[in-house]
Amino acid sequence: MYYEKTGHSPLGVEQCRYDGSRLLFRGPRRTLEGDFVACLGGTETFGKFVSQPYPDLLEGMTGMPCVNFGWPNAGVDVFAKDRALLDCAGRARLCVLQVPGALNMSNMFYRVHSRRNDRFLQATDALRALFPEVDFTEFSFTRHMMGRLQEVSADRLSHVRQELARVWTAGMSSLLREIGSPVVLLWLSDRSPDADPETPDIWEDPALVTREMLEALRCDAHRIVELKLTPSDRGTEAARLRSPQDRRAARAMLGRNAHQHAAETLMPVLSEMFEP
Template identity: 30%
Template sequence: MGYYQERDRSITNYQMFELGNTGLSFRGPQPHTLAQGDYFTCLGAAQTFGCFGDRPYPNLLANWLKLPVLNLGYGGAGPSFFLHNSALIDYINRGKFAIVQVMSGRSESNSLFDTGGLEYIRRRSDGEQLGSEPAYQELLTTCDRDFVNQIIAETRQNWVSSYQLLLSKIKVPKILLWFSEREPDYQLTYNNIYCLFGKFPHLINAQAIAQIIPFANDYIQCVSTRGMPQLLINRLTGYPTTLNLAYQRPDLGDKTSFYNDYYFSPEMQRDAATLLKSACQQYLY
């Protein structure tokens, strides 16, 4: 079923399906064809998956372009997730073109943490698995600022290298998408973990983006907060409902609320699709 479907079943049906022999489940609807050049792909994290919405930007574009989409949005994914799962790159390269979301830096490995390309990480020193928030919070609490800066710089450079490699492996036209509530340029501070990470995509700044843009055919920047926070509506009753955004994640605490204040709203999804449409159209023929 998948984590998001289990957590969000009262809100929406993601029509999850297992993709070929990858062993991975993705959001549907499953494309009716995956023949060479008969679909396009969108790869990214939860923002591409489209939590709490019936029509994320990949689905909107598929409808507008009259072309099936393979939505490869995967919760917590960073660029190295797709490098670790090379079968996904084969699917991407069989499509007509690809939209590549700018993903979080906290899903990238460094000398302290092995992420496997996802947000839930393994601490190298003792093998303990934990979320990126408590892992980096401990780093902030126990280490001096110079060491924290060193780890952040290392993580960003690894992220850049992973993106450059991923984009070089994608042979079809690729549109790099910055999709966020903030501009790329931000200044990290050390007050707490949220100031360190910044808004999604965590840890990533304009300097990091500038190093990967040349590896894409197009770059689209969507900065929006429309519809946030999003009131959660039970799809069966039509009434507001609560949901714990940290479902089965005790490391994140209890985040039960009537509102989604993290995943991007349906209005934001439409904003992204609107900005992407013309860039996609040039690759249809």
């Protein structure tokens, strides 16, 4: 589940910034005082096409303020490099972090935009040597670039996948330690982490993340929560959207049922954490 056009809110959702961060989050802006839960994640956490994403539902169920720090198409890099956001998350009693994909982060083969991590900036000499027949100036997004490389040679692409797995695991482990507060990792996808790692689906988030990569983080995370979603959990309030592109994208995203399930699954974790 991904969405490439950022910078606007199809459902007219208010957006806000928190002091020191250059990122626009879903509003209204909250006061980060007392006990609260920080919800970090990508497009699903932001709730680009839903009126009530899971942080809102979770707050309604528990009464605990749940601050939405979702950023569309977020990779590890955008959170790890935003000191102000890390400070906000560190002040939370608990942090929920939607597991990000491994595509949208800089590595030895290519560079991505520091904030819009899905934006492909440049191939390194190593990637150009690995795929000499590919013109990398044709690509603006990481997923399209990786899709093309998979068509050219899945065997050669395995070297890129190995590098992404290494960088993602190291980056996530560092991020979990940097946040400071206890972190619950949320697998929010209708793709299981147990899917065959030898046939990765780059079109489904969290792209290229395997069970082995997820388990490598268990010692750094407070808990790992996995949802058992299905393709029927996709589709959302597309009829309310004016743009045909937005309507197509919304139908491919996780819908209200998935967000409800996420909130219900996280509720006992919060209850345990905040019990007197």
